[in-house]
Amino acid sequence: ELAIGSVRYETLRKLNNRQFAYLNKLNLEGRNLDDMIDEIAAGTLDWSGMAEVEHNLIYDLVRGIESWAADEDGVHDECWKAYERAKQALGEW
Structure with a gap:
């Protein structure tokens, strides 16, 4: 049991934030962690x-x-680069 726990810990430790968030989503949907x-x-x-x-x-x-942006005065400079990258990721730019 200790060896299984160690393997699981090491596996989790190597996940990046995106992977961990995806596992959390699956777990909330009922999958066993x-x-x-x-x-x-x-x-x-x-x-x-x-x-x-x-x-x-x-x-x-x-x-x-x-x-x-529609309610304000457009996309602010601080947000523009992130907005541009997100639009590119969606294929909308």
Whole structure:
């Protein structure tokens, strides 16, 4: 049991923020965290849904910036670069 816990800890420790957020999303949807960590360690976890999650997040942020800009005086200089990169990621630029 101790060896399994150590492998799971090391597996989790190596995840980046995006991967960890995706695991959290799957866990909130009902997937068992230990099982997913074991799948990561075995190289069998399907990460394909992570791109959809990121796309939806970027889409929502862009729409939020555009809504805010419409109510104010446009996209502020501080936000412009992030807005431009997000639009490029969506293929809208």
